[in-house]
Amino acid sequence: xxxxxxxxxxxxxxxxxxxxxxxxxxxxxxxxxxxxxxxxxxxxxxxxxxxxxxxxxxxxxxxxxxxxxxxxxxxxxxxxxxxxxxxxxxxxxxxxxxxxxxxxxxxxxxxxxxxxxxxxxxxxxxxxxxxxxxxxxxxxxxxxxxxxxxxxxxxxxxxxxxxxxxxxxxxxxxxxxxxxxxxxxxxxxxxxxxxxxxxxxxxxxxxxxxxxxxxxxxxxxxxxxxxxxxxxxxxxxxxxxxxxxxxxxxxxxxxxxxxxxxxxxxxxxxxxxxxxxxxxxxxxxxxxxxxxxxxxxxxxxxxxxxxxxxxxxxxxxxxxxxxxxxxxxxxxxxxxxxxxxxxxxxxxxxxxxx
Amino acid sequence: xxxxxxxxxxxxxxxxxxxxxxxxxxxxxxxxxxxxxxxxxxxxxxxxxxxxxxxxxxxxxxxxxxxxxxxxxxxxxxxxxxxxxxxxxxxxxxxxxxxxxxxxxxxxxxxxxxxxxxxxxxxxxxxxxxxxxxxxxxxxxxxxxxxxxxxxxxxxxxxxxxxxxxxxxxxxxxxxxxxxxxxxxxxxxxxxxxxxxxxxxxxxxxxxxxxxxxxxxxxxxxxxxxxxxxxxxxxxxxxxxxxxxxxxxxxxxxxxxxxxxxxxxxxxxxxxxxxxxxxxxxxxxxxxxxxxxxxxxxxxxxxxxxxxxxxxxxxxxxxxxxxxxxxxxxxxx
Amino acid sequence: xxxxxxxxxxxxxxxxxxxxxxxxxxxxxxxxxxxxxxxxxxxxxxxxxxxxxxxxxxxxxxxxxxxxxxxxxxxxxxxxxxxxxxxxxxxxxxxxxxxxxxxxxxxxxxxxxxxxxxxxxxxxxxxxxxxxxxxxxxxxxxxxxxxxxxxxxxxxxxxxxxxxxxxxxxxxxxxxxxxxxxxxxxxxxxxxxxxxxxxxxxxxxxxxxxxxxxxxxxxxxxxxxxxxxxxxxxxxxxxxxxxxxxxxxxxxxxxxxxxxxxxxxx
Numbered sequence: 001x002x003x004x005x006x007x008x009x010x011x012x013x014x015x016x017x018x019x020x021x022x023x024x025x026x027x028x029x030x031x032x033x034x035x036x037x038x039x040x041x042x043x044x045x046x047x048x049x050x051x052x053x054x055x056x057x058x059x060x061x062x063x064x065x066x067x068x069x070x071x072x073x074x075x076x077x078x079x080x081x082x083x084x085x086x087x088x089x090x091x092x093x094x095x096x097x098x099x100x101x102x103x104x105x106x107x108x109x110x111x112x113x114x115x116x117x118x119x120x121x122x123x124x125x126x127x128x129x130x131x132x133x134x135x136x137x138x139x140x141x142x143x144x145x146x147x148x149x150x151x152x153x154x155x156x157x158x159x160x161x162x163x164x165x166x167x168x169x170x171x172x173x174x175x176x177x178x179x180x181x182x183x184x185x186x187x188x189x190x191x192x193x194x195x196x197x198x199x200x201x202x203x204x205x206x207x208x209x210x211x212x213x214x215x216x217x218x219x220x221x222x223x224x225x226x227x228x229x230x231x232x233x234x235x236x237x238x239x240x241x242x243x244x245x246x247x248x249x250x251x252x253x254x255x256x257x258x259x260x261x262x263x264x265x266x267x268x269x270x271x272x273x274x275x276x277x278x279x280x281x282x283x284x285x286x287x288x289x290x291x292x293x294x295x296x297x298x299x300x301x302x303x304x305x306x307x308x309x310x311x312x313x314x315x316x317x318x319x320x321x322x323x324x325x326x327x328x329x330x331x332x333x334x335x336x337x338x339x340x341x342x343x344x345x346x347x348x349x350x351x352x353x354x
Numbered sequence: 355x356x357x358x359x360x361x362x363x364x365x366x367x368x369x370x371x372x373x374x375x376x377x378x379x380x381x382x383x384x385x386x387x388x389x390x391x392x393x394x395x396x397x398x399x400x401x402x403x404x405x406x407x408x409x410x411x412x413x414x415x416x417x418x419x420x421x422x423x424x425x426x427x428x429x430x431x432x433x434x435x436x437x438x439x440x441x442x443x444x445x446x447x448x449x450x451x452x453x454x455x456x457x458x459x460x461x462x463x464x465x466x467x468x469x470x471x472x473x474x475x476x477x478x479x480x481x482x483x484x485x486x487x488x489x490x491x492x493x494x495x496x497x498x499x500x501x502x503x504x505x506x507x508x509x510x511x512x513x514x515x516x517x518x519x520x521x522x523x524x525x526x527x528x529x530x531x532x533x534x535x536x537x538x539x540x541x542x543x544x545x546x547x548x549x550x551x552x553x554x555x556x557x558x559x560x561x562x563x564x565x566x567x568x569x570x571x572x573x574x575x576x577x578x579x580x581x582x583x584x585x586x587x588x589x590x591x592x593x594x595x596x597x598x599x600x601x602x603x604x605x606x607x608x609x610x611x612x613x614x615x616x617x618x619x620x621x622x623x624x625x626x627x628x629x630x631x632x633x634x635x636x637x638x639x640x641x642x643x644x645x646x647x648x649x650x651x652x653x654x655x656x657x658x659x660x661x662x663x664x665x666x667x668x669x670x671x672x673x674x675x676x677x678x679x680x681x682x683x684x685x686x687x
Numbered sequence: 688x689x690x691x692x693x694x695x696x697x698x699x700x701x702x703x704x705x706x707x708x709x710x711x712x713x714x715x716x717x718x719x720x721x722x723x724x725x726x727x728x729x730x731x732x733x734x735x736x737x738x739x740x741x742x743x744x745x746x747x748x749x750x751x752x753x754x755x756x757x758x759x760x761x762x763x764x765x766x767x768x769x770x771x772x773x774x775x776x777x778x779x780x781x782x783x784x785x786x787x788x789x790x791x792x793x794x795x796x797x798x799x800x801x802x803x804x805x806x807x808x809x810x811x812x813x814x815x816x817x818x819x820x821x822x823x824x825x826x827x828x829x830x831x832x833x834x835x836x837x838x839x840x841x842x843x844x845x846x847x848x849x850x851x852x853x854x855x856x857x858x859x860x861x862x863x864x865x866x867x868x869x870x871x872x873x874x875x876x877x878x879x880x881x882x883x884x885x886x887x888x889x890x891x892x893x894x895x896x897x898x899x900x901x902x903x904x905x906x907x908x909x910x911x912x913x914x915x916x917x918x919x920x921x922x923x924x925x926x927x928x929x930x931x932x933x934x935x936x937x938x939x940x941x942x943x944x945x946x947x948x949x950x951x952x953x
Contacts, residue, residue, distance in 0.1 A: 013832070014821070017824065128671050135671070151653060198813060206799055206803060213792065218789070221781075221867060224772045315488040316492070319492070321485075329467065
């Protein structure tokens with residue numbers, strides 16, 4: 001009964017074009033933001049921050065990035081883990097070689113460098129599509145893996161090839177405790193999610209979606225494939241690069257050469273399949289799912305009093321992920337975001353469904 | 355035509371790369387031929403995995419990312435069952451398992467996703483990959499297992515009179531190559547001479563037309579996935595006998611992706627030739643090119659072979675998008 | 688509405704001229720040495736049996752296909768080859784035989800894509816949205832709303848196009864093309880598969896577009912009644928060759944055209 005849009009008349013196109021046209025949605029979003037920013041830091045435990053919320057927020061950002069490319073522009077990528085690594089190593093080297101730079105600047109620069117590399121590997125998308133592009137993006141994955149493992153300069157000649165980062169300092173505010181990391185990430189991700197939402201609502205987003213849905217028709221109405229595809233690759237890699245830098249600096253702290261391998265790329269892809277392709281909200285759902293499921297799988301047997309080996313748990317995890325991917329592709333290709341939308345639709349009619 | 359010109363340029367380039375180590379005197383002929391044979395050997399395996407890809411792609415339009423997982427699963431099945439029964443029986447049972455697997459995939463994945471976008475199907479096979487890897491290791495275990503084919507592993511020295519120091523070759527490599535050739539010949543016979551083979555080719559040409567003349571699409575898919583399963587089994591057994599059956603076997607599929615780009619998604623000769631080119635190419639690059647690169651750029655080791663195949667494939671994509679033997683499509687609006 | 692339908696409307700000079708166009712796919716010769724022109728403000732129909740090369744002709748005009756020989760002159764600019772988006776930028780819009788709408792987008796967003804060429808705000812402005820990007824968005828939304836009103840599809844703004852019935856999808860396809868405010872509008876079988884009522888509506892829209900916006904229209908249509916009623920001049924293709932060109936009455940009396948349609952043993 002509470003969730004109704006009756007009586008909310010739009011009198012201007014501006015009102016009609018709002019991000020959340022329904023009043024209740026706006027209230028819900030405001031309360032949610034108030035809760036996660038205001039109450040969250042006081043009531044969540046460190047365990048919750050470190051093993052769920054921090055990875056979730058960073059991966060959500062990466063998933064948004066991948067979703068812009070795959071879900072919105074329809075260009076498949078199996079190599080986005082590589083662009084995360086570009087962001088991470090770019091940030092590492094920037095922070096190392098120019099310590100005077102503010103971390104926010106480092107973050108943006110790392111994103112821009114990742115965007116450049118993304119553009120470079122996006123160029124084949126102008127000539128090839130679909131499956132061929134999948135292989136081309138895999139080339140990015142393996143080439144970047146190799147580059148950061150073998151070219152010593154990138155790891156500052158560390159003998160083991162692993163790197164570690166300094167504590168983040170933003171205008172004297174150090175991001176060191178779990179709560180601070182959480183708040184910092186929350187702020188970054190909120191801003192980036194809003195920007196992504198703005199982009200997909202604008203003419204650039206429409207150009208991407210047009211490219212995705214029917215590329216010949218898109219060109220016929222004057223959308224340049226070069227522009228649409230390369231901006232998608234660029235913006236997407238920027239997001240993923242920033243996420244990579246955060247993954248390295250905030251979540252991992254130090255990492256080995258193969259921390260950003262193909263499994264990460266595939267996991268990102270799973271997030272958007274499960275969460276919902278072409279949905280910013282879905283990127284959050286998917287990231288949460290992928291972060292939370294392994295933890296649940298690790299805990300659940302204990303609660304039930306069953307002992308399971310780690311190998312068993314990881315095999316089980318693979319089986320569940322695999323099945324879920326197939327399930328979602330068949331049953332609900334638009335993922336959890338679509339289920340959410342259906343739920344809202346039902347709520348709107350409740351309690352009089354007809 | 356432009357395509358022919360590009361094809362010639364690529365072939366000349368590949369040949370130049372092939373003979374460069376000899377021509378520049380970077381290697382003595384004996385060692386060179388050993389490297390070449392090693393590359394060909396790896397190439398045979400890539401070809402086999404790529405063959406599985408091509409069969410499935412031709413008949414069901416699915417880019418089967420799970421081919422590598424199938425190789426691992428089949429090899430695991432053989433290795434573990436051979437511990438309690440004769441190898442031939444284990445292999446036979448494993449063939450049965452792959453057929454059952456084909457049934458399940460057809461029923462649970464292909465049928466519900468019929469006529470979907472190729473990229474969606476690709477992602478579905480990613481799901482299959484994860485499931486099969488998890489399932490295989492749950493059932494069969496996740497250690498390293500051996501497959502003993504009863505072929506001696508000591509290398510044999512041949513052609514000592516021709517080259518200084520002779521050439522080392524492995525007997526099991528030779529056996530593997532022969533097995534691969536026999537398999538390919540059998541497949542060719544199957545496709546050309548049997549009724550099912552003809553139906554398969556009809557389906558590959560045009561799904562709808564084939565269906566309209568009464569070819570049961572679903573059965574064809576089961577057959578093709580079964581055949582691909584058997585091909586995976588052969589690849590898995592050869593690979594497993596050589597290096598042990600372990601998780602990394604499934605990664606060989608990642609090497610086979612560039613192979614199908616080189617050869618063209620629908621061409622069996624393309625898969626074979628592409629596999630050999632990639633096998634030889636990456637071995638040559640690793641042995642002769644990597645040391646130069648390490649020295650020039652101060653790298654922490656070579657490892658060029660990790661991406662060489664992909665860069666080669668990327669090059670092909672840019673100048674010869676249909677691959678060596680692929681078909682060109684015209685967009686209609 | 689009599690033949691020609693040009694009561695009171697003034698047809699101007701040549702806006703589109705095609706000369707000696709030949710197009711082949713491998714060995715298949717889709718178009719052979721076809722020449723014709725289109726005058727400003729007229730409705731020009733292309734007719735012919737299936738496989739005559741009608742759609743190929745449209746594809747040449749807006750750059751989807753590139754002819755091996757011949758030139759296309761549009762607005763005084765002579766060219767052999769043009770990219771599709773360049774053609775769009777020059778003011779050529781187009782609808783499709785098999786509807787080519789953006790299935791994942793709403794009706795409104797589909798039509799808004801027609802404005803993309805005119806929207807200039809940059810990446811950063813769009814990222815912030817508040818300010819110039821939003822103003823631009825609203826300004827184009829208003830233009831789009833006029834087209835929505837014009838084509839009477841107000842009720843479906845937010846509906847994903849995939850859920851619309853066929854006839855309405857055709858209308859959205861037209862709306863998207865109109866949103867480009869084209870000088871030249873190419874319509875590929877705009878009435879195929881429609882019932883009589885839908886056809887009447889579509890005819891009315893085409894005539895209104897031609898009349899109110901002064902848009903020059905080239906259309907392919909199989910319904911001879913419609914063609915003869917609404918077009919000013921007709922060109923007839925058969926096996927990639929032009930076999931007739933003139934007003935509907937002239938074409939109707941042309942022996943070659945009658946042969947092609949009725950099938951005379953050659």
